[in-house]
Amino acid sequence: MRYGARGFGQLSLALGRRLVGLLPGVLLGLSFALPAGAQTKSAENAPPVVLVRPVEVRTLAPQSEYVGRLAVFEKVELRARVKGVLGKREFADGTKVTEGQLLFTIDPTSYRIAVNQKRALRDGAQAALINADAQLKRAAELLRTNNVSQVSYDQRLAEQLQAKATLDDTEAQLEDAELQLSYTKITAPIAGLIGRSSVSPGNLVGPESGVLATIVNERQIRALFSVPQVDLLNVRRDLRAGEPLAVRLRLADGKLYPEKGKVDFIDVAVDPTTDGQMARAVFDNADELLTDGQTVRVIVEGNEPAKVMVVPLAAMAIDQTGRYVYVVDGKGVVEQRRITVDFVRDGMIAVASGLKEGDRVIVQGQQRVRAGMTVEAQPAPAPAGQPKR
Numbered sequence: 254m255r256y257g258a259r260g261f262g263q264l265s266l267a268l269g270r271r272l273v274g275l276l277p278g279v280l281l282g283l284s285f286a287l288p289a290g291a292q293t294k295s296a297e298n299a300p301p302v303v304l305v306r307p308v309e310v311r312t313l314a315p316q317s318e319y320v321g322r323l324a325v326f327e328k329v330e331l332r333a334r335v336k337g338v339l340g341k342r343e344f345a346d347g348t349k350v351t352e353g354q355l356l357f358t359i360d361p362t363s364y365r366i367a368v369n370q371k372r373a374l375r376d377g378a379q380a381a382l383i384n385a386d387a388q389l390k391r392a393a394e395l396l397r398t399n400n401v402s403q404v405s406y407d408q409r410l411a412e413q414l415q416a417k418a419t420l421d422d423t424e425a426q427l428e429d430a431e432l433q434l435s436y437t438k439i440t441a442p443i444a445g446l447i448g449r450s451s452v453s454p455g456n457l458v459g460p461e462s463g464v465l466a467t468i469v470n471e472r473q474i475r476a477l478f479s480v481p482q483v484d485l486l487n488v489r490r491d492l493r494a495g496e497p498l499a500v501r502l503r504l505a506d507g508k509l510y511p512e513k514g515k516v517d518f519i520d521v522a523v524d525p526t527t528d529g530q531m532a533r534a535v536f537d538n539a540d541e542l543l544t545d546g547q548t549v550r551v552i553v554e555g556n557e558p559a560k561v562m563v564v565p566l567a568a569m570a571i572d573q574t575g576r577y578v579y580v581v582d583g584k585g586v587v588e589q590r591r592i593t594v595d596f597v598r599d600g601m602i603a604v605a606s607g608l609k610e611g612d613r614v615i616v617q618g619q620q621r622v623r624a625g626m627t628v629e630a631q632p633a634p635a636p637a638g639q640p641k642r
Contacts, residue, residue, distance in 0.1 A: 300626075303618035304633035305581055308608050311563050315555035316598040318503070321478030321534075323547040327443050327470035334436040335359060336459035339452055346449040350441045350468060357439035357465060359458065364434040371427035378420035385409070385416035445470035446541070469545050474538045476502060476514065478551040479529040485519070500534040502543075503550035512537050516553070561595060561603040565633075568614040569594070569602055578608070579615040579622060581630040587615070589624040 333339075340358035344350055392409040395401035441447070448467045452458055458465070502510035514536035523530050534551065536543065543549075568578045569592070580588045592607035608614070615622065616633050 300585065300629045301618060301621045302629045302631060303581070303615045303622060305613040305630045306565055306568070306616050306633050308562050308564055308604070308610050308612045308614060310560055310610050311601075312558050312560050313563070313598055313601075313603060314558040315596045315603070317480075317484050317553050317596060319478040319480060319551045319553070321476045321502075321549050321551035323543055323545060323549060324475050324477055325469045325471050325545045326473050326475065327445065328545065329442050329445075329468045330464045331356065331439055331466045331468065332460065332464060333357075333359060333439070333458040333462050334460060335364065335433055337361075337363070337437065337457070339454050339456050339458045339465075341454055342450055344447055344450075346447070348447060350444065350447050352441055352444045354441045355438060356441055356447070359437040359439070361434055361437040364430070364437055368427065368430040368434050371423065371430040375420070375423040375427045378416065378423040382413070382416040382420045385413035389413040439465070441468055443468055443470055471538050471541050471543065471545065474536050474543045474545070476500070476534045476536065476549060476551050478532055478534075479524065479527050480519075480532045480553075481527075481529045482523070484553075485530055485532075499554040500536075501552040501554070502536065503552060505548070509552075510536070510543070510549075561605075562608055562610060563601040563603055564608065564614050565616050566597060566600050566602055568616045568619075570619060579619055579624075580608070581613045581615060581628060585627045585630060587622045587624055587626050587628055 337359035340360060342357060343355045350356065389406075389409045389412070392401055392406045396403065396406045445468045448469075450466050452462065452465055498516050500514040500516060502514070504510060514534040516532055516534050518533040520531040564578065569576055570578070575591060576594055577589050577591050580590050582588060590607050590612075592602075593605040595603040595605040597603070613630060615628075615630075618628075622628055
């Protein structure tokens with residue numbers, strides 16, 4: 254299609270009008286796009302938000318926590334003392350047994366025969382001694398009337414002494430045979446909880462067979478834990494002052510054992526590998542919740558509460574130089590403070606130096622800050638069970 258000069262001019266004029274109509278929308282789009290870019294740049298430059306808690310002063314007794322292992326007071330490993338075929342088992346695995354209760358039997362036939370043989374020898378020796386006593390008495394009468402020589406009397410005396418020694422020997426053999434026969438009955442030497450049997454009935458057992466079963470008395474239990482030398486000085490002072498230390502146990506689920514214990518023993522030697530000494534605390538275990546060999550956390554509490562500055566444990570960090578926290582001043586500037594820790598208790602750190610009451614320490618968001626930068630500090634919510642400040 255061909256356009257004339259006049260037609261081409263009209264077409265250009267129409268296109269120009271259409272373009273002019275679109276310009277306000279384009280300019281409007283540009284006017285909205287520019288502020289959005291400016292907002293993104295402003296958000297990137299905003300100071301990071303952190304949560305802070307003020308340093309508080311509380312009255313607390315010092316507390317230390319150690320890794321410990323539980324051990325029962327009474328523990329007996331049952332073993333076969335004679336050789337024979339194991340008979341019927343007289344208990345169920347994992348049940349309570351009483352002192353003197355029959356637990357295992359070993360076939361007693363050969364041991365009963367041995368007892369009968371030794372008893373027969375003993376009876377024969379008794380008869381020989383009776384005869385020797387009579388012969389000696391007769392020889393003594395004859396010697397008194399000079400109807401027998403001294404040599405004959407001495408011979409009868411020696412025979413009587415020999416018969417007496419033989420009787421003593423056979424009685425000892427009989428006693429040993431009866432003792433071996435008694436070993437065919439394995440009874441509980443203590444009352445307690447018995448574990449599983451390691452040998453089934455019908456097997457040949459003997460002293461080399463190892464442990465048949467184990468009995469433990471868990472009514473009382475001990476917690477063994479190593480105490481560093483620094484902490485041990487305070488423990489010894491309290492013990493020598495006659496003040497019992499309160500000891501608690503934290504179980505594997507994080508809960509505290511309801512019964513308190515007491516430290517009753519500290520080892521006399523220092524372990525050179527840990528620079529600590531083994532201590533022992535005793536606990537009642539009437540409900541048998543604690544088990545021999547169980548790993549626990551032992552919490553030793555001091556007897557003298559004192560006012561200390563505390564901050565949440567989450568505020569503390571550690572590097573090669575030591576422990577530190579981040580503090581935010583009134584202008585929002587972050588400062589790194591080196592601290593000395595006295596003790597840790599209930600998720601709080603007792604700070605000996607480096608902070609003062611009212612300092613705002615960062616408890617959340619430390620990873621995004623560094624000393625000297627400005628932050629937006631917001632108060633952290635109080636832990637459950639504590640009033641908001």
